[in-house]
Amino acid sequence: MNFPQRFCLAFIAFFSVLFRRDCAERFQALRQTAQSPALAHAGNEAAGGDEAGATKATGAQPGKDALHLLAILQREGRLIDFLQENIAGFADADIGAAARAVHAGCKKALDTYLPLTPVRTEAEGSEVVVEADAARGSVTLTGNLAGEAPFRGQLCHRGWKVTEVKLPEVAAGKDLSIVAPAEVELS
Numbered sequence: 568m569n570f571p572q573r574f575c576l577a578f579i580a581f582f583s584v585l586f587r588r589d590c591a592e593r594f595q596a597l598r599q600t601a602q603s604p605a606l607a608h609a610g611n612e613a614a615g616g617d618e619a620g621a622t623k624a625t626g627a628q629p630g631k632d633a634l635h636l637l638a639i640l641q642r643e644g645r646l647i648d649f650l651q652e653n654i655a656g657f658a659d660a661d662i663g664a665a666a667r668a669v670h671a672g673c674k675k676a677l678d679t680y681l682p683l684t685p686v687r688t689e690a691e692g693s694e695v696v697v698e699a700d701a702a703r704g705s706v707t708l709t710g711n712l713a714g715e716a717p718f719r720g721q722l723c724h725r726g727w728k729v730t731e732v733k734l735p736e737v738a739a740g741k742d743l744s745i746v747a748p749a750e751v752e753l754s
Contacts, residue, residue: 577633634743635734639680641747644672648747680733686726695722
């Protein structure tokens with residue numbers, strides 16, 4: 568699975584875990600299973616290598632690209648601050664103003680580090696034809712799925728694909744699990 572696919576999966580998983588208790592519980596159970604040394608070793612042998620040993624030897628951190636991107640979204644758009652805030656007591660206008668600032672910063676980060684382009688160029692709502700090869704990954708078919716390709720239907724969402732990954736280099740020895748350091752103002 569390449570980085571853009573892992574990023575999309577991580578983004579979906581993040582919000583699923585954040586807003587769905589059942590997903591959070593399943594993810595926690597999966598994490599606990601994956602942290603079992605015997606299972607981790609067996610999984611690495613099945614994959615044909617000793618990734619755990621390679622990670623320790625090189626000092627690499629699991630999920631480093633995702634953590635690095637999360638830190639960039641925090642730095643540019645204060646995404647984590649916004650998502651961690653309990654917004655229940657705020658007026659819709661205040662939430663909208665905050666979302667506008669988060670949107671601008673996060674869009675700038677994506678445009679800079681992970682430029683995106685639509686998967687389909689047609690306008691949403693237009694009639695489109697989906698060939699067999701497109702239906703295998705770049706297009707999700709919904710509705711009445713009968714017959715063989717090519718399929719005809721209405722474009723509900725154009726989709727997005729990353730055209731280039733331009734994440735900056737990470738300083739050696741940086742703990743990427745710190746996606747937003749604490750700030751202390753000295754007097």
